[in-house]
Amino acid sequence: MRSRLIALILIPTVLGVLVGAQQVIASWNAAGQYQRILDKAELSASVTEVAHQLALERDLAMLYIAAGRTPEREEPLREQFVVVDQATADMRAKAAAITTDHGESAWTLGRQILTRLPEIGAARTTVLKTEVLALPTLSRYAQIIVAFQQFHDEIAQGGEDETLAAAVRALSALAKAHEAASQQRGVLAAVASAGRFQSGELDRFMAARAQQESELEVFRSVATLEERQAYDDTVTGTLVDRAEVIRLRALALAGESGPIDIAPESGEDADFWFAAISGTVDGMWAVQKRIGASIIVQGRTLEDAARRDAVVAATYILLLLLLVLLITTMVAQSLVSPLRRLRREALDVAGSRLPRTVRRLRETGDESTLTVAPIDVDSYDEIGEVARAFDEVHREAIRLAGEESRLRANINAMFVNLSRRSQTLVQRQIKLIDGLEQGEQDDRRLADFFALDHLATRMRRNNESLLILAGQEPPRRWNHPVGLADIVRAALSEVEGYQRVAVEITVNGAVAGPAVSDTIHLLAELIENALSFSPRDTRVLVSTGTIDGGIMVSVTDTGIGMTQNELAHANERLAHVPEVDVSASRRMGLYVVARLAYRHGIRVQLRSHETGGLIAMVLLPDALLHATSPAYPTIPTPPPSGPWGAASRPNRSTTDWPSFALSLIHISEPTRP
Structure with a gap:
């Protein structure tokens, strides 16, 4: 605005100055000419x-x-x-x-x-x-x-x-x-x-x-x-x-x-x-x-007159410039100062006050203490009208944010209500399946019961994902550390196609009890994502390694991978807890992983694999780890047919690790909603 005002006044001023300057130059040249005539x-x-x-x-x-x-x-x-x-x-x-x-x-x-x-x-x-x-x-x-x-x-x-x-x-x-x-x-x-x-x-x-x-x-x-x-x-x-x-x-x-x-x-x-x-x-x-x-x-x-004319013209031009500068400054100040205040406060509203208010509404949901301070522009011209209009926009934005907060609270309540109802049914189903497994002697029917148990476990994870999206704490908690190998087994028991997963656990460590459930859930989401976006005839590798500051768990697939823009966007969401929006329905696992990682200080990052696919790297910090004395052996990859296709009765051996993980989860779980 200042530049436009200056241009508006400067153009005729420059033209006047040019005309005056020509007169000054002409008078000065005439003075020089008369000086030469005098010589x-x-x-x-x-x-x-x-x-x-x-x-x-x-x-x-x-x-x-x-x-x-x-x-x-x-x-x-x-x-x-x-x-x-x-x-x-x-x-x-x-x-x-x-x-x-x-x-x-x-x-x-x-x-x-x-x-x-x-x-x-x-x-x-x-x-x-x-x-x-x-x-x-x-x-x-x-x-x-x-x-x-x-x-x-x-x-x-x-x-x-x-x-x-x-x-x-x-x-x-x-x-x-x-x-x-x-x-x-x-x-x-x-x-x-x-x-x-x-x-x-x-x-x-x-x-x-x-x-x-x-x-x-x-x-x-x-x-x-x-x-x-x-x-x-x-x-x-x-x-x-x-x-x-x-x-x-x-x-x-x-x-x-x-x-x-x-x-x-x-x-x-x-x-x-x-x-x-x-x-x-x-x-x-x-x-x-x-x-x-x-x-x-x-x-x-004549020389003196010409020089006097040049001085007079130059003086007039200088006075004109000073007058124009004064008028320009006054007019620009009367316009630019309110515009600057409007711009400064509008940016403050858009970048600080409104987001802070929206965040407070999301956290507390209390709209009674929220007020809109008007922009400090009290003029009655168009700038003042724009300021009042922006105040109305600010109020409307807060009102809409309040409605969104109430809607979000209602949706979260629906998530929690539906999830808990479904969880109750799933837990009852799991108990019923456990009872049927205990008295069943037929191997084929026992394998079917284990498959039902596995599906119920996956259903429970989906219900827990709804609770996480709604901002609720996990319903399952452990009071003692659990070994990293057992956590990986439990994560595999909650995904479909676990037969395609190869596990290499070479690090001795255990995860603290309060973080066990969330760590299992986080790894399950990453493994399921790797299985979903890779061909059915390929394998997914879950491996561990030690780095400064904790243990690194890597989930590697050879699937379709992601573009660089998609990869950067996904890592941005993993690094900062995202708000639940429409895209959560398409990438719910990404939201769940980000919130679980933020809750326990776990770092998750996706990288492109050299031969295609992705590597999901999960850094478990030292604050979540407890050392254990025995070294964990490398868990062998199960046969392609899976334990459920065996002609003999499934057992709880290390080769039948999904079934063992199911039993581990059921037995070690201290409370069940």
Whole structure:
């Protein structure tokens, strides 16, 4: 019942827990995903810093090359080397933390960043040690910066937040616009320093301007109002306006094919342009950092929210489990406790109280003192109704047991009455036959009298079996020990077909007087059973032997035997005194033997014979035995014709042992009912 109740409540609970667990797992996985997005956003912030500083290094390198590699231009360039190295060290550490869990593309770009970092040193060497021109230097640095900036697009990969994805697209577009503005700074600075546009520089300058405007359009289309406002507020002012004027003047002079003087009022056109356009570039960088910080905050917020959702869901599930456990315990306790009491007391009634009551009824027959204690279940539900119904069953069982006890007592009384009446007639018949035997001289008629005496003796044994089944004491008792050989002779006198019995008594011993009658009866039942279930042309052997604790009398036949199940069942009945039931009519001898053996502590066991048939082994304990001085001789087997078929008058010799046993029984019997 408990398991069924648990299953009844557990199934929907498990389903709810599975759904909740899926939510917990999904929230936890989302938290892990946002953590990885946060890692990529932090690397993106480092990329923004490195790209800005590296672009500045590139523009200074182009100015250095265009100015003829003078020491005055080299010093600020080398100072920028240190700043870039510091920025790349932080980016290298964060790029190394990107794994395949962050996405295959992110991992590939992270490896690409680490691979591109040594190219910065190679570019520096080329600038300082060779005569490379400004435009190739721009291209080389631009390739490195573009490779770095590709990582911006990987930030939102794996996430499902649209706001975060839009911020990432705005950051990527602004980073590209920043790079285009920086390239314009480097190209025009080199042009201003050289005083004219070199081959390809004008096209590169105009392409960078076009890319800047295109990327800004993309930025404005995907950026939020707040981000656009931040850009407008930051990338503005005098320097931005001045840079736009200088750019337009440079384009106008380039069309006139004359020298480029972008700032007539200034003696250093390159520095003047560099400072002006840096206002735009630095402003874009500031907006990039602001958007990058916003992305980091969003990633951290989403991660915290996902982890909080996972914790809340797990807490709810735990509370649900505790609530279900509490409800299950309460409901199960309210059902299982009465059921356990009902089961415990029902088993006690069935296994102890009712058998004890039935046994008391059989022993005393007094029903006045018998009461039925109700089962301790006082509920009014179905369990209580079952308990009351079982109480009624208990009362009805006791009532039926009482009726059975009365019926058994009546049957026993009938057994005793009929047996004693029959015994009286049999004893009178035996006395009459004894008188006729004493005065008879004719041998043939004397043999008939002996046969009648033998039949009467067998009838008396059957009457005594009825008394034993009724629980009465034996009517015949001896006051002195009787030898074992005489007991065997007396047992043979009470069976039919004694001529087929071979007796080998080789043990010196006698049985105590109070047990003589029952021992004779017990052996007679076993011998008759062996004769009944063996072919008429075979013999039954009665032999003795000594073992520890007493004398063993064996009755061996070569009959049909018994199956192992029948043999085990029969030995079980012989080992424990059986109750008289319907099967007693079919195996009355087995019941009689078991009761006689129990009465005197005799052990009886049946075993299968190797050549077929059975061996009935009877252990007479030392408590029943009395030693006698003469050794008992082996009693010879009588001839097949029997003593009654002899032509001469039967005598009381040892060869005529059944007749002698009859006389022994008649003479040694002290009382006769």
